Amino acid sequence: MIRLENVTRVYRLGDAEVQALAGVSLTIAEGSFTALMGPSGSGKSTLLHILGLLDRPTDGRYFLQGQDVGDLPDAQRTLLRRHTIGFVFQFFHLLPRLSARGNVELPMLFAGVPSEERKERAMAALAAVGLTHRASHRPDQLSGGERQRVALARAVVMRPKLLLADEPTGNLDRVSAGEIMELITGLNRQGLTVVLVTHDPAIAAYAERVLRMADGQIVGEGKL
Amino acid sequence: MxxxxxxxxxxxxxxxxxxxxxxxxxxxxxxxxxxxxxxxxxxxxxxxxxxxFAALGSNLLIVLPGKVETSGAAPFGGVLRDLTLEDFQAVERVTGVKMAAPLASGAETVRFGDLSRSVPVLGTTGEFAPLRRLHVAQGSFLPAREPHVGGFEIVLGFKVAKELFGSESPLGKTVRVGPYRFRVIGVLAPRGRGLGFDFDELALIPVRTAMRIFNRTSLFRILVECHDHRDMDTVRKRVEEVLFRRHRAQDVTVVSQDAVLxxxxxxxxxxxxxxxxxxxxxxxxxxxxxxxxxxxxxxxxxxxxxxxxxxxxxxxxxxxxxxxxxxxxxxxxxxxxxxxxxxxxxxxxxxxxxxxxxxxxxxxxxxxxxxxxxxxxxxxxxxxxxxxxxxxxxxxxxxx
Structure with missing residues (x-):
């Protein structure tokens, strides 16, 4: 599914260069569930952004489903994000003016899915996360856990191959966090490849593979 | 999307x-x-x-004394010759001219009994009415007659007649314009303000008389109506030519209504x-x-x-x-x-x-x-x- 070859990412901050990724090589199998762990500044978010085609490696190569995507033009990377990758963020990033259903419909709206089909698929996705009864509520009327479930429904409504989750439980209480992780695990069992960033060992424990990062490198592998 | x-x-x-x-x-x-x-x-x-302008008729040429396009030395070299009634008669005879009317103007007080009113007084001929599309409400317009023959008939604008005579009929009454006595022969139908003149507020008298009582040697304007709109330019040139021959100088300006418009x-x-x-x-x-x-x-x-x-x-x-x-x-x-x-x-x-x-x-x-x-x-x-x-x-x- 994913193969990284010696990927680096260097930021310029004024005159200083910050090496966020210092040569990461990595293979992630299709249908696997991987957790990236490490302290802040270890480069795990940068790695996730590169995997999600939101950021480009400074050097090295990135193969997604066998295709070298490091040098693809922006338009094609956008289309890959649309159809192949789903995102879940720590801060949900729901549009406050749209209802839960509207938020789930968003990726389909811009993908040109007809209105009727959008509605059906959004409702199905909301049903899958147990929020059918909250479909017409706006984000500010939902609890944190419900918001993240809406975000999860939005992430998978385009039926992606890869789910990237950046601290998805970072803003949730234990119960809600557990619910979200159960949902993600369920999606993984249905064949969705999952890469999850966290610094919480309890959350990482849901993954079948844990990669430890420090100073922009992968320094260890395996469960605690 | x-x-x-x-x-x-x-x-x-x-x-x-x-x-x-x-x-x-x-x-x-x-x-x-x-x-x-x-x-x-x-x-x-x-x-x-x-x-x-359209209400005035579109085939109109206006002759005015003096040259609009002044050359640099005009104030010294240019002696302005008067625009006379003879000039008017010559213009009237130009081929393509349907009719023409001379215009002499002044302002004077028109009196009837104790009432008086200061209005523009225009001297012209009988042709002025059809030329300016004026209609007479009572009586008749100035008679069509040799322009050199004066006369003391007066046609009053609608408002002037109303203010001097009220509901009384002014026809046949005598009004005084300055020291002169005029007999009212007609009242214009209400027309309202046109460009330049308010036709409701003026008085019309024979052109010769007007020149005499206002002590004018030159006409103010000559209005010319052509037969055919397409001939306007030719007629304008002919009029200029005739006046050039008579004055031996380019000292008049002929403009068409269209040009002004x-x-x-x-x-x-x-x-x-x-x-x-x-x-x-x-x-x-x-x-x-x-x-x-x-x-x-x-x-x-x-x-x-x-x-x-x-x-x-x-x-x-x-x-x-x-x-x-x-x-x-x-x-x-x-x-x-x-x-x-x-x-x-x-x-x-x-x-x-x-x-x-x-x-x-x-x-x-x-x-x-x-x-x-x-x-x-x-x-x-x-x-x-x-x-x-x-x-x-x-x-x-x-x-x-």
Whole structure:
């Protein structure tokens, strides 16, 4: 599914260069569930952004489903994000003016899915996360856990191959966090490849593979 | 993304900021409204003048003493010869001239009993009435007669007759113009203000008499009506030639009604453009308002833009959505502005019913396209900024 070859990412901050990724090589199998762990500044978010085609490696190569995507033009990377990758963020990033259903419909709206089909698929996705009864509520009327479930429904409504989750439980209480992780695990069992960033060992424990990062490198592998 | 979906999305974003959206729309509406209203007034003024001229007949040539195009040395070399009644008679005989009327003018007090009124007094001949499309309400107009023969008949304007005689019939009564006595032979039908003269407020007497009592040696004008509109230029040249031969100098000016009309029309058209230009400044300000609001929106919604990019919205789509927001603001402003402009013209017409002020038909299409153009112009840069937002930076950090 994913193969990284010696990927680096260097930021310029004024005159200083910050090496966020210092040569990461990595293979992630299709249908696997991987957790990236490490302290802040270890480069795990940068790695996730590169995997999600939101950021480009400074050097090295990135193969997604066998295709070298490091040098693809922006338009094609956008289309890959649309159809192949789903995102879940720590801060949900729901549009406050749209209802839960509207938020789930968003990726389909811009993908040109007809209105009727959008509605059906959004409702199905909301049903899958147990929020059918909250479909017409706006984000500010939902609890944190419900918001993240809406975000999860939005992430998978385009039926992606890869789910990237950046601290998805970072803003949730234990119960809600557990619910979200159960949902993600369920999606993984249905064949969705999952890469999850966290610094919480309890959350990482849901993954079948844990990669430890420090100073922009992968320094260890395996469960605690 | 279908056009409709994009529009709905943009509209949703605007609804989130009702007050801001409303104020921006009002800004555009004021600009568009000002353009529409001022264009309507300018165009109305032009139409008014054109109408007035058209009422005078379109085959008209006007002969006036003196040369309009003065050469550099004119004040010393140019001895102005009078425009005489003999000149008038010569002009009358020019081929292609249907009729002509001489005009001598002065101002004098017309008295009847204790009542008096100071009015312009025009000396002319019987041809003046058909030439200027004047109608007589009572009695008759000046008799058609040799211009050299004077006479003490007078035709009064409608208002003059009313003020001097009230409901009494003035026909056959004697009025005094200065020290001279005139017999009233007719009253003009009400006509209202024309260009130059208010035909309701004047008195007409035979031209020879007028020249004598006002002590004039030269006519004020000679009005000439041609048979055929197409011959106007030829006739004008012939008239100039005849007068050149008689005066041995180019010391008269012959202008056609069309030329005067054209001049007025173009002056007023320029005025209209100038007014619209001034109004357009407010449109420019409104456009900058749109740009400001959109830039604020882009800054406020960086996170949203980042998210849109993450879920696979292309740069082009982000650009289109933000541009649509600007266009909705501008379009609504345009429609509202049209209403505002038309409404204020309507109110204006309530006060001045005779003034033909109405926005020219092209103003509607133009107002809308200008509004949308302003929206596109000032929306493009913010939209382009939105499209360039870096999703990683936009999504980083805390928030809702």
């Amino acid at each position: 279908s056009f409709h979906d994009g529009l709905a999305f943009a509209w949703g974003a605007l609804r989130g900021h009702r007050l801001r959206t409303t104020l921006t729309v009002v800004g555009i509406a004021v600009g568009i409204g000002a353009v529409v209203a001022l264009t309507a007034l300018g165009e109305g003024a032009r139409r008014y003048v054109v109408q007035e 054209e001049a007025f029309s173009s002056i007023l058209r320029t005025l209209t453009w100038a007014l619209s230009g001034i109004a357009a400044v407010s449109l420019l300000v409104a456009g900058i308002g749109i740009m400001n609001v959109m830039l604020v929106a882009v800054t406020e919604r960086r996170r949203e833009i980042g998210l849109l990019k993450a879920v696979g919205v292309t740069q082009g789509q982000v650009l289109v959505v933000f541009l649509m927001e600007a266009l909705i603001l501008a379009g609504l402003g345009g429609v509202l502005g049209l209403g505002l402009g038309t409404g204020s013209v309507w109110v204006f017409k309530g006060f001045y019913p005779n003034f033909p002020a109405s926005p020219p038909s092209w103003a509607f299409a133009a107002a809308l396209s200008v509004a949308l153009g302003v929206g596109a112009l000032f929306g493009l840069w913010p939209a382009a900024r939105a499209a360039r937002v870096d999703p990683v930076l936009a999504l980083a950090g805390g928030g809702r």
